[in-house]
Amino acid sequence: MARVRLQDVAERAGVSIKTVSNVVNGKGAITAATRARVEQVLGELQYRPNVAARHLRRGHSGMIAVALPEITQPYFAEIASELVRAAKARHLTVLLNQTDGRAENERAISDGIDMPLMDGLIMSALALGPEDLRHRLDSSPLVLLGEHVPDSPYPHVAIDNHAAARTATRHLAEIGRRRIAAIGAKRATGDxxxxxxxxxxxxxxxxxxxxxxxxxxxELVVAVADFHRADGAAAMHRLLELPEPPDAVFCFNDLLALGALRALRDRGLSAPDDVAVIGIDDIEEGRFSTPSLSTIAPDKRWIAETAVDLLLRPHQDARSSTAAGHRLVPRESTAGPGGTP
Structure with a gap:
């Protein structure tokens, strides 16, 4: 079916194309009767504005790109959902990309290679350095999420990782644990x-x-290659083999913690009775695990809203970088039955 044009609406309503345009865009001084007649015809013809053409006439595409390392990771999936919601509220469409955390993928997206016209890019950059960002081929706005790139010329939005980890560890100490382990100390080298x-x-x-x-x-600090469930399970098994196993574990994200809970179950142990477990991210999966997972909850909605707003600012400044708030959510894995749902 051919697209209905403003001219088609104007001819049926008996008004000028300019009048129809003013009604569609909410502009101009138009009588109530004329507006009602035009709106009736718009409905009858099922007119849909060409949003892409409108954006291009204004020098914008109406689209932003979001580049994340692993869309299958629940935290990134939830952040992506919040970014789409925030963009939609600002009449923007999101093009979602997965980089796998690889430098060549991040560089290509950052430089705009094989990408349509975008009004900006929000990226969680794992492998790019300051030189990559300073010499981008694409001049569109960029906001960084998560990992901070030192000396980057672009604004950065993340949680306060240091404070979040301190809160998690103090919580374990406050419930009386004294051999508190850490899973996720560092990752293997590589791109x-x-x-x-x-x-x-x-x-x-x-x-x-x-x-x-x-x-x-x-001996209570275990390094992992990735922040995945299997890495958390393997690390927990290592800790349980110690002559003096821990009585609590702080995992550097919720997926590691969920893996740790599975390892405890495999050994016939439980949380928090034998080992209390806490993570960071507050992914939905942790609310329904058995036991439910205590966690540090970053304000994901605030992160998304702030990233989109920074992207749309007329002038970007790295000094606009900011940290999101977080809160402790004690659930069954540290608080026992009756923990926060």
Whole structure:
């Protein structure tokens, strides 16, 4: 079916094309009777405005790109959902990309290679460095999520990883645990292995121990290759093989914590009776695990809203970088039955 044009509406309503345009765009001084007649014809002909053409006439595409490492990871999926919602509220469409955390993929998207015209890019960059960002081929606005790129010329939105980890560790100490382990201390080297989040969470864990007057024990800190369930399970099995296993574990994200819970179950142990477990991210899966998972909840909606708003600012400044708030959500894995749902 051919697209209905403004001219078609004007001819049936007996008015000028300009009048129809004013009604569609809510502009101009038009009598109530004329507006009603035009709106009736718009409905009869099922007119739909050509939003893409309208944006292009204004020098915009009406689309933004979002590039995330792993869309299958629940945290990134939930962030993507919030970004789509925030963009839609601002009459923008989102083109979602997966980079797998690889430098060549991130660089291509950052440079706009094989990408349609975009009004900007929101990216969680795991492998790009400051030189990559300073020499982008694409001049469109960019906002970074998650991993911070030092000396980047672009604004950055993330949670305060250090403070979040400190809060999680202090919670474990406050419920009386004294051998508190950490899973996720650092990742293996390579192109898809950002270190900053892990390092900041490790520092927060260290300070949380100090706040509680607890010593640092090297054997209780387990490194992982990735922040996935299998890595958490493997790390938990290692900790349980120690001569003195931990009585609590802070996992650097919820997926690691869910893997740790599975390992406990496989060993005939439980949380929090034998080992209390807490993560970071507040993914939906953790609310329905058995036991439900205690976590640090970042304000994902705020992160998305802020990222989109920063992207739409007329002038970008790296000094606009900001950190989202977070809150402790104690559930069954640390608080036992009756924990926060």
């Amino acid at each position: 898809a292995t950002p270190a900053e989040t892990a390092q900041l969470r490790l520092e927060g864990y260290r300070e949380g121990l100090a706040d509680a007057g607890l010593p640092w024990r090297d």
